[in-house]
C-alpha cells in the first residue's frame with residue numbers, strides 16, 4: 195500500500211464497494227486523533243453515528259454534564275500549538291465547552307472532509323479470501339478496507355432496563371447519554387430521575403433547580419465529591435502551558451495518565467491526624483479521584499479504603515440535614531470500586547423541599563405506567579422520566595455493529611461468556627481490526643484522551659510496520675487472549691475492584707456475562723507491555739504475508 199489520494203466521504207452505494215486503506219469508526223476524541231495521525235499516509239474514511247464530532251461529548255449533553263478530570267489535562271497533547279492556543283474557561287469543563295473543543299480540532303486539522311456523519315456502522319464483515327473488511331452503514335455506505343480502527347467508545351451503547359409498560363408512559367423520557375440538542379424545560383414538571391452514577395449525580399442538582407419536584411430513584415448510592423469547579427485561574431493556566439511538554443511526559447508514565455505533583459504513600463505511613471488532614475485537603479481539591487489517590491494503597495488495602503470511605507460518609511452526614519436521607523445516601527462498598535462521581539451540589543440538593551430520595555434497592559421499580567412508575571409498594575406520578583441508567587459498557591458499542599470475523603464467527607458468539615482480547619486491542623479471528631480503549635485495556639481507569647492518543651500512536655506504528663514489511667494480515671490467537679485475560683485478572687485480584695457489582699464487571703446490565711473488563715495494572719505498565727510486544731517481534735500476534 196502506498197500513499198494515494200485520500201478517500202473523502204465515500205458515496206452511498208448500492209453497487210460495488212468503494213475502497214479505502216483504513217476505516218475508522220467513531221469521530222470521538224480517539225477517532226479524530228486516529229484520523230489526524232493516519233490520513234497523510236493512507237486512504238482513510240471515518241464513519242460517525244452522530245451528526246457532529248466529539249463522541250461522548252457530543253452525545254452526553256444532559257444538564258450538568260461536566261468532565262471529572264481537569265481540562266488542562268483532559269485534552270490533546272499531540273500538537274503544542276493547539277494546547278497553547280486553546281483556552282479552557284473552567285477547571286472542569288462542561289459539555290458545551292468540550293464539544294466546542296472537538297469542533298475546533300476538527301476544523302483546525304481539516305478533518306471533516308474524511309468523516310461521514312450520521313452514518314452508523316451496522317455491519318462489519320471480514321473476507322478471508324481477500325483479507326479485506328467490508329464496512330456497511332445504516333445509510334447504505336459500503337467500503338472495503340484493509341484495516342479497521344474501532345474508536346467506538348467504552349460507554350456508548352445505552353442501557354435502559356426492560357421495565358414493563360415502558361412504551362405506555364404518556365410523558366417525556368430521556369436517557370442522559372442521548373439528550374436532545376434542544377433545551378428540555380422541566381419548569382413546573384414532576385421529574386423522576388432513575389440512576390445515581392456519574393450522570394445522575396451531575397444532572398440531579400440542575401434538574402432540581404427548576405422542576406416542580408424531583409424524585410431521585412436510587413438503587414446504589416454513589417461516592418461523590420464536590421468538584422470545586424471554578425473559572426480557570428490565569429496563573430494556573432500559565433503554569434500548565436509553560437510546562438506542558440514535561441507534564442504530558444509524566445502523564446504518559448503514570449498509572450492513570452494524569453499529572454500529579456506529589457507522590458502518595460500508604461495510609462499507615464501517617465498518623466490519624468495527618469490522614470485526616472490529607473483527606474480534608476483532597477475533599478476540597480480538584481478531582482473526583484483525589485480522595486482515592488490520597489493514599490497509595492487505597493484500592494489494594496481494605497483498611498486504607500475503609501478510612502477514606504468513612505471520611506466520605508461523614509461528609510455526607512454533615513451536609514444532608516435529614517439523618518435518614520443521609521444514611522440512605524451513604525454507600526457501604528469500598529470507595530473507588532464503582533466509579534466515584536464529581537458533582538456540583540449533589541448532597542446539598544437533598545436539603546431542598548422539592549427533592550425526594552426513593553430507595554429502589556429495598557423497594558425496586560417494577561414497571562412504568564402511563565402516568566409515572568411503580569415500585570413494589572408505591573406509585574409515583576411523573577411528567578418526565580430521566581434514565582440515568584448507564585451503558586452496556588465496554589462491549590456494547592462493538593457487539594451491536596454485527597461484526598463477523600474469520601469463518602463467519604459473530605463477535606457476539608465469540609464474547610458470549612464475556613469479552614476476551616489481546617492487549618485490549620485485538621480479538622482472535624478478527625484480523626486487522628484494532629480497538630481503541632477496548633475491553634482489557636486501561637480505558638476508563640486512565641485519562642481517556644491521553645490514553646487514546648497513546649493507543650492510536652501504537653496502533654498506527656503497528657500498521658506502518660505491516661506496510662513497510664509487506665504483511666497482509668495481523669491476528670492474535672486464543673492462547674494470547676488467555677494469557678492477557680490472566681494478566682487482567684491478576685491485576686484486578688490485587689485490588690478491591692471485584693468486591694463490588696459495577697459496570698466494570700458487566701453487573702449493571704441484566705443477563706450480561708460477568709467478566710472484569712478493565713486492565714487495572716496501570717496505564718504506564720500497559721504502555722510498556724504494548725511497546726515490548728512490538729519490539730519483541732509481535733509476541734502473541736501472528737503476522738502473515
Ligand code: NAP
Pocket residue numbers: 260261262263349355370388389390391392393394396411412413414533536554559582583584585638697701702
Ligand atoms: P452508571 O454509572 O452505570 O450508573 C447507572 C445508574 O443507574 C446506577 O446508579 C444504577 O444502579 C442505576 N440503575 C441501572 N439499572 C437500574 C435498575 N434496574 N433500577 C434502578 N437503578 C438502576 O452510568 P452513568 O452514570 O451514565 O455513568 C457511566 C460512566 O460514564 C461513569 O462511571 C463514568 O465513567 C462516565 N461518566 C463520566 C462523567 C464525567 O466525566 N463527569 C459523567 C458521566 C458519566 P446500580 O449502581 O445499582 O447498578
